Amino acid sequence: MNRTAGVLKMHWRDKWVWIYVPWVVLLFSFAINVIIGVLINGQENINSGGIASIYVYMFIAIAIVQAQTFPFSLGMNIRRTDYFIGTSLMCLLVSAGSSAILLLLSVVEDLSDGWGVNLGYFSLPFMSDLSPIARYGIFFIVMMHMFFLGFVITSIHRRFGRNGLYVFFTVMLLLCTIGSFAMTYYERWMDLFIWISHHYLGLFVWMIPLIVVYALLSYGLLRRSTVS
Amino acid sequence: MNPIVEVNRLNKTYGKDTVIRDVSFVIEQNKIYGLLGRNGAGKTTIMHILTAQLFPTSGDMLVFGEKPYENNRVLSRLCFIKESQKYPDSFRIVDVLAVAASIYPNWDQKYALQLVEDFRLPLKRRMKKLSRGMLSSVGVIVGLASRAPLTIFDEPYLGLDAVARNLFYEKLIEDYAEYPRTFILSTHLIDEVSNLLEHVILIDAGKILIDEDADEIREKAYTAVGAAQQVNKLTAGKKIIHQESIGGMMTTTVLERLNGAQRREAATLGIEIVPVSLQQLIVHLTGNKGNGKVAES
Amino acid sequence: MGPIMDDGRPIFIQIAEKIEDDIIGEGMPEETQVPSTNQFASFYQINPATAAKGVNLLVDQGILYKKRGIGMFVASGAREKLVEKRKEQFYEQYVITMIHEAKKLGITTDQLTDMVRRGDGLK
Numbered sequence: 095m096n097r098t099a100g101v102l103k104m105h106w107r108d109k110w111v112w113i114y115v116p117w118v119v120l121l122f123s124f125a126i127n128v129i130i131g132v133l134i135n136g137q138e139n140i141n142s143g144g145i146a147s148i149y150v151y152m153f154i155a156i157a158i159v160q161a162q163t164f165p166f167s168l169g170m171n172i173r174r175t176d177y178f179i180g181t182s183l184m185c186l187l188v189s190a191g192s193s194a195i196l197l198l199l200s201v202v203e204d205l206s207d208g209w210g211v212n213l214g215y216f217s218l219p220f221m222s223d224l225s226p227i228a229r230y231g232i233f234f235i236v237m238m239h240m241f242f243l244g245f246v247i248t249s250i251h252r253r254f255g256r257n258g259l260y261v262f263f264t265v266m267l268l269l270c271t272i273g274s275f276a277m278t279y280y281e282r283w284m285d286l287f288i289w290i291s292h293h294y295l296g297l298f299v300w301m302i303p304l305i306v307v308y309a310l311l312s313y314g315l316l317r318r319s320t321v322s
Numbered sequence: 323m324n325p326i327v328e329v330n331r332l333n334k335t336y337g338k339d340t341v342i343r344d345v346s347f348v349i350e351q352n353k354i355y356g357l358l359g360r361n362g363a364g365k366t367t368i369m370h371i372l373t374a375q376l377f378p379t380s381g382d383m384l385v386f387g388e389k390p391y392e393n394n395r396v397l398s399r400l401c402f403i404k405e406s407q408k409y410p411d412s413f414r415i416v417d418v419l420a421v422a423a424s425i426y427p428n429w430d431q432k433y434a435l436q437l438v439e440d441f442r443l444p445l446k447r448r449m450k451k452l453s454r455g456m457l458s459s460v461g462v463i464v465g466l467a468s469r470a471p472l473t474i475f476d477e478p479y480l481g482l483d484a485v486a487r488n489l490f491y492e493k494l495i496e497d498y499a500e501y502p503r504t505f506i507l508s509t510h511l512i513d514e515v516s517n518l519l520e521h522v523i524l525i526d527a528g529k530i531l532i533d534e535d536a537d538e539i540r541e542k543a544y545t546a547v548g549a550a551q552q553v554n555k556l557t558a559g560k561k562i563i564h565q566e567s568i569g570g571m572m573t574t575t576v577l578e579r580l581n582g583a584q585r586r587e588a589a590t591l592g593i594e595i596v597p598v599s600l601q602q603l604i605v606h607l608t609g610n611k612g613n614g615k616v617a618e619s
Numbered sequence: 620m621g622p623i624m625d626d627g628r629p630i631f632i633q634i635a636e637k638i639e640d641d642i643i644g645e646g647m648p649e650e651t652q653v654p655s656t657n658q659f660a661s662f663y664q665i666n667p668a669t670a671a672k673g674v675n676l677l678v679d680q681g682i683l684y685k686k687r688g689i690g691m692f693v694a695s696g697a698r699e700k701l702v703e704k705r706k707e708q709f710y711e712q713y714v715i716t717m718i719h720e721a722k723k724l725g726i727t728t729d730q731l732t733d734m735v736r737r738g739d740g741l742k
Contacts, residue, residue, distance in 0.1 A: 097394060100424040107417045108410060162410040168375050169407045170425050171397045317392070320376045322366075322406065354666050491664055499657035499667045517630055517665045537629035537669065589719060597627020 097172055101180025104163060111155055112188050117195075120148040124215055131211030141214040148192065149240045156185065156244035164252060165321040174316045182309065185241040193233035197226060220294065232298050239301045242308035249315035324351040326472060326504055327372065332381035334367055334528075341367050342378070343528040349472075349504060354494075354518055356536070357508040359525035360608055365508045366404070368525070369474050373402040385472070398427055401470035403461040405477040409449040415460055416445050419467075426468040433497075434467035440489060454481030462490050466497055474506045491518060516600040526608045536600065543603050545575045548593035556584070556593055564606040575606055630665050634673030637663075639701050642682065642693055649698060653683055653691040 105112060123144040131140055160181070167177045200216035208214055221229055251259045277283050290297065327349035334342035342364050349355060357365050370376035372383065374390040374397070383390070390396040409418060415438070423429045438445060441459040449457065458480050465473050479487045495518065498505065507515055522539055524532035532539060543563065546553050550572035557574045564575035575598055580588075588595050598606075625633060641647045656674055660667035674691060677683040682697045721731050 097398070097425060100421065103424045104410075104421045107420065108412050110412055159410075162408065165408045166410055166413075169402070169404065170422065171373060171400045171402060172425060173392050173394055173397060175392055176394070318377075320370075321408075322370055322376060353668065488664075492661065495661050495664060495667065496657075499660055517663070517669075520666045520668050536666075537631060537672075540627055540629050589715060592719060592723060597625065599627050602627075 097176040098180045098183070101167060101172060101177055102183055104167065105159070105181065105184040108159070111159060112184065113191075116148050116151045116155065116192070119151050120145070123147045127213055127215055128209055128211065131209065131213040136208075136211035136213075139212050139214065140208075141219060144215055145196070145218070148196075149236060152188075152237055153240040153244040156241050157248045160245060160248040160252070164316070164319070168321045174319065175313075178313050178316050181245075185238065185245070189234050189237040189241065192237060193230055196233045197230045200229060201226065228295075235298050235301050235305070238305050239308075242305050242312065245312045246308040246315070249312040249319070252319045253315040325349065326351050326387075327383070327385050329368075329372070329383045330381055332368070332371065332383060333379045334364075334371065334376070335379045341528050342371075345381075345525075345528070345530055347523055347530060347533055349506065350521075351471075351504055352502040353520045354498065354505045354507065356512075356515060356519035356522045357506055357525065358512055358522060358604060359510070359531075361510055363525040363608075364528040365525055366406075366476055369402060369404070369476055369506070369508060373397070373400055373474070375402075399471045400474070401426060401465055401468040401472070402474040403465040403476065403478060405458070405461075405480050407457075407461060411448075411450055413449050414446050415443055415449065415452075418449065418460060418464065419445075422464050422468060426470060428469035428471075430467050430469060434463055437463040437466060437493065440493070441486060455483065455486060456481075458482050459486060462493075466493055469497075469501055469503065472504045472506070474508070476508045477510075478507070479509075479511070487514065491515070494518065512601040512604055513599065522600070524604060524607070531607055539600060539603065540597065541579055543575055543577045543598040543606075544580045545573055545596040545598055545602075546588060546593050547571070547573045547596055548588075548591065552591040552593055556588055556591055563603075575602070630669045631672035631676060634659060634663065634665070634670055635676045638673070638677060639682070639705075642698055643701050643705065645698070647693050649693045649695045651693055652689070653693060655690060 123142075127140060127142045127144055163181070164177060168174070196216055200221065203209060203213070203215060203217045204222075217229075221232070224232075247259070247262075250262050254261070277286065325348045327347075329348070330346050332342055332345040333340065345364075345368065357368070359365050367376065371378050372385060372390065374392070377391075385396045386399055388396050390400070419431070419434055419438075423431050423434075441463065443456060443459055443463075447456075449460070452460070458478060459482065462475070462478050462482075465475055465478065479490060482490065491514070494505070507519070509515055516536065519536045522532060522534060522536050523530060534542075545564075546556055548571070550567055550570055553572045553574050557576050561577040562574055563577045564573075566573050573596075580595065585595060638647070638653065642649075647653060653674070654662070656667050656671040659665070659670040659674070663670070674683060678685065678691070680700075681694055682701065683691045684694050686692055718731070726734075
């Protein structure tokens with residue numbers, strides 16, 4: 095029997111973490127935005143950014159899922175490789191499905207003039223001229239990015255323990271500090287913002303190699319991880 | 323001789339701590355093994371290494387003739403049930419059984435459900451809410467119903483009451499008779515399992531002390547009970563692993579096979595010869611006073 | 620749990636002895652089938668391989684024999700053979716020990732035979 099399928103099945107049994115909770119969180123935040131929209135009678139253009147909640151949720155969810163299912167899977171004598179592939183597939187499926195619903199909701203939002211109250215929730219400002227495929231692509235890539243960012247961070251924890259995580263964050267913080275200091279010193283912040291404003295779609299494309307790097311790192315770390 | 327596990331000079335160290343020291347042994351097919359020893363002797367570490375969940379510091383090992391690390395040909399024939407097994411928070415007993423069913427090639431779902439009934443487990447209850455004994459029962463059920471060619475139980479009956487433990491032994495023998503396979507039972511409750519074991523590997527402080535057939539071990543030692551003077555006469559110059567005296571009486575446990583001549587000598591000296599149980603022998607060998615290393619004999 | 624075994628002696632020998640006892644006590648008449656090793660194993664809660672070893676010990680001694688495809692049977696003449704063997708053991712196990720104990724207590728041979736007679740008078 096294919097054991098990757100077994101891992102997929104294991105994740106699939108936990109529909110609450112993967113499917114129900116993120117949508118409850120998102121729809122709850124959405125409902126609040128709609129209520130605000132109704133209260134102010136749609137006089138102002140609301141752009142809440144509340145859609146980020148599902149992305150933040152996925153980032154946290156994968157960390158919890160990995161912390162609980164990796165020791166369980168190894169305990170069930172599953173290969174680390176099968177665990178990695180099965181879990182990645184689950185992320186892919188959930189991202190694909192969630193993005194489809196997000197796309198649908200964003201189209202409805204456009205057609206309904208922001209749910210009748212001028213609310214921009216699912217359809218982000220820069221998306222208005224994008225094709226549905228491009229919108230879908232953005233939803234999907236960002237979600238995969240969040241998943242694998244969470245995945246790689248928990249994999250560092252799995253492999254090197256809490257101290258490994260401290261070292262990692264210290265190094266990241268240092269790099270960021272040095273980077274921002276350099277940017278300030280050479281007065282390049284404006285250049286950066288201008289570049290981003292022209293190339294923001296490029297940012298999403300650049301997430302793809304980043305996802306691949308995270309995935310490879312996670313795999314490498316899990317291969318050397320142990321449970322006891 | 324049909325070895326399915328061959329371990330050669332295994333070592334495991336954590337920093338300066340050596341937990342496993344030059345351990346070598348062989349596990350043959352379709353036998354029930356006891357991996358015995360005190361808590362912290364290194365039993366659990368050895369089993370984690372065998373199943374590729376931990377990495378050895380040095381040494382080789384083959385399971386079903388191959389290296390187990392990331393090897394599905396090996397891992398799919400293994401089932402390792404450990405006392406410290408973690409389960410996802412949301413999982414209920416049914417979920418664990420369903421996952422096991424999709425992972426273990428020989429899984430018998432009907433048998434698993436029968437065992438759930440025998441052990442009186444609430445199928446729909448979350449693993450998080452189970453008592454220690456119920457958790458152990460779930461492990462026992464997964465281990466038995468997996469019908470894996472090599473099934474390893476590490477302290478499988480933590481928290482189980484006497485009735486449930488007996489049920490476990492009963493089911494184990496029954497199912498083993500019907501579907502012969504290799505079992506490794508690791509435990510420090512030796513008295514209860516000693517009759518089930520065909521072969522015993524005794525670990526103490528990361529080293530192997532005994533690796534022998536259980537019946538051989540039972541004849542390895544005897545206890546002489548009688549007047550101190552006479553007992554001393556009988557046991558002089560022999561390897562004494564335990565000695566106690568009260569008043570003029572003395573009991574001395576000797577690590578040696580008793581032959582007919584000695585038995586007659588004991589009778590003429592008025593000494594009673596008492597057999598030594600596996601448990602007693604192991605207590606004497608691994609207790610703080612124990613000084614016997616008998617692996618070479 | 621099944622009847623308790625004495626953990627200090629090889630289990631297979633104890634199994635063989637239990638079967639012997641049953642044959643001598645006529646619980647297992649000659650030419651009847653003996654329980655399978657698996658039945659012995661689950662009754663006494665012991666390893667089936669050990670039970671088989673005990674049964675084979677009796678096969679080697681001609682006490683039990685195998686009918687192909689059916690199972691183990693008690694051989695004819697098995698009981699007599701066992702009784703003879705036990706009589707020899709009786710001397711070693713009981714008589715010698717008894718005499719030793721008697722000497723320790725200063726019981727004379729005459730007193731001892733008297734005691735045996737008296738014991739025999741009991742039911």
